[in-house]
Amino acid sequence: MGLPAAPATPESLAERAAHGDTDATAKLLRLVAPGMLRTAHALLGRGHPDVDDVAQQSMIALVQALPSFRGECAPAHFANSITTRFALAARRRQTTRATRTDDAIEVDTLFSDARTAVDHVLAEKRRSAIRELLGTLPEVQAETLALRVVLGLSLGEVAAATNVPLNTVRSRIRLAKEALMKRIEADATLLELLEPSP
Amino acid sequence: MTAPDLHPEELLDRAAAGTLSPAERERLEAHLAVCPACRFEQQARADFAALPAGVPKIDDLVTRALAGLPTAPPPRRARPPVGLVAAAVALVGFGSLAAFRLAPPLAAMLGLVQPAPATSEPPRQTGRGDGPRAPTPSRPLETDPAGLAPDETPGSTTPPRGEQPSSANAQPAPAPAKPRPAAPRATDARTTPSAVSPAEPGRDAEAPPPGQRAAVGSDADVTAASLFREATAARTAGNREEAERRYRELAERFPRSTEATVAHAVLGRLLLDLGRPEEGLRELEATLDGGPSALREDALAHRALALDALQDARARAAWEQLLREFPASIHARRARERLEALPPP
Structure with a gap:
């Protein structure tokens, strides 16, 4: 009796999917889809009407981009970075339309731990502030900041996901933080959202 | 500083x-x-x-994404991913007619739609969906293993859909509940594009032995399932002409099979992609003529696109029908945009 087959890794699924293996494509999508949907939710807000569209179109784009994927980063990060781009694009369109449908406080649904309602509100306001900032930043800065703050990627992971040198990532983050700083300085209420410094 | x-x-x-x-x-x-x-x-x-993962809709979204993939995977390229991803964002941007038109029901090929028995079933009833339907979730292709409603699969012992366990919150496990072929699949043959092995949509009894492709023209070997596999293999390899021939042969030789219904749907979109909307329209209407509900939403959308391409006055009614039957359709945005753009009746 032979050894049981090793479970498929995201990397092996990505490689097979890149070669047109439809079975691997389906498995890979199911593997990365929760993170992609979560990314869309995080960037757009759960009530945003484009969340599902962004997630779905990101999945399509992911499959189309796989032939060029060289394993520079984890497939999940690659997938999430694609979702980030779609979500930011949707966010920019929304900004253009000047409609606000996505930043409602979702105290009742987003948390199940013991944090207080006040904490929930402050957390969602901070998320909203970041989302709004992302909608105003230049594209590459917005993408970099989103990968870092929204997805929590490290500097190196951001560099791999965006295929740019580490110093470029640093530069983009620095510029994005300058914009964040100006926003904080211009809006004192944002400072109130911050917990006291340690 | x-x-x-x-x-x-x-x-x-x-x-x-x-x-x-x-x-x-x-x-x-x-x-x-x-x-x-x-x-x-x-x-x-x-x-x-701290945000929770969005799990409940995963199956649905994956199914829709699979249904929206282009007919053939792009060849490997040496360029870095970022530019391509950016281009993909621009190209695929939702509402993109180009991406919309490319969409084949890949989910059906992947086994996300489980066809009904193929050759032994009695003739289908036609004219389904003539009346208004209750709003349904936006699901172009069903992930439910019982994606075909019981009344669409005469002879099926599948319980009514309402008795099926909900798959909405289930773990992603779209494997059909019905028995798969007893013989093992040639997994090593799935590593190259030319040997992509789509899910077998036909009955097990019809399938040729593993690794043996049915010789078209030899009646003893040719089945709806074997033709479907060959057509799908040709399509996923980018050989659209061969795919068209196989789908047409399938529809002609096994007109009452489920494979033929799916073939009409795939062929309809293939012909739209090839800039032959009139022929595509015929295939899509054949799909709608008694086709399973899992294909109906998608076929309605592409029928409307075909009529649009033909500048046919029935396009407006076609988009309206899509919205009426599937108000939460993934194509609803496009439908509304087209209805705004089209001249009033």
Whole structure:
């Protein structure tokens, strides 16, 4: 009796999917889809009407981009970075339309731990502030900041996901933080959202 | 340059990973005390990390995404991914007619739609869906293994859909509940594009032995399932002419099979892609003529596209029918855009 087959890794699924293996494509999508949907939710807000569209179109784009994927980063990060781009694009369109449908406080649904309602509100306001900032930043800065703050990627992971040198990532983050700083300085209420410094 | 300009990003990373040394923690805290931007970033990272994963819709979204893939995978390219991804964002951007037109029901090929028995079933009833339907979730292709309603699969012992366990919150496990072929699949043959082995949509009894392709023209070997596999293999390999021939042969020789219904749907979109909307329209209407509900939404949308391409006055009614039957359709946005653009009746 032979050894049981090793479970498929995201990397092996990505490689097979890149070669047109439809079975691997389906498995890979199911593997990365929760993170992609979560990314869309995080960037757009759960009530945003484009969340599902962004997630779905990101999945399509992911499959189309796989032939060029060289394993520079984890497939999940690659997938999430694609979702980030779609979500930011949707966010920019929304900004253009000047409609606000996505930043409602979702105290009742987003948390199940013991944090207080006040904490929930402050957390969602901070998320909203970041989302709004992302909608105003230049594209590459917005993408970099989103990968870092929204997805929590490290500097190196951001560099791999965006295929740019580490110093470029640093530069983009620095510029994005300058914009964040100006926003904080211009809006004192944002400072109130911050917990006291340690 | 002031201290707040030198944001200690590595320290923020290590803090997030919980790997700060005491000295590093002291340095980071000193910076955070004077840098609201880094404090904001650190807290926002924690806020976003606390968001739950969006699990409930995963199966549905994956199915839709699979249904929206182009007919053949792009060849490997040497360029880095970022530019391509950016281009994909621009190209696929939702509402993109190009991407919309490319969409084949790949989910059906992947077994996300489970066809009914093929050759032994009695003739289908036609005219389904002539009346208004209750709103349904936006699901172009069903992930439910019982994706075909019982009344669409005469002779089926499948219980009514309402008695099926809900798959909406289930773990992603789209494997059909019906028996798969007893013989093992040639897994090694799935590593090359030319040997992509789509899910077998036909009955097990019809399938040729593993590794043996039915010789078209030899009646003893040719089945609806074997023709469907060959057509799908040709399509996924990018050989659209061969795919068209196989789908047409399938529809002609096994007109009452489920494979033929799917073939009409795939062929309809294939012909639309090939710039032959009139022929595509015929195939899509054949799909709608008694086709399973899992294909209906998608076929309605592409029928409307075909009529649009033909500048046919029935396009408006076609988009309206799509919205009436599937108000939450993934194609609803496009339908509304087209209805706004089309001249009033």
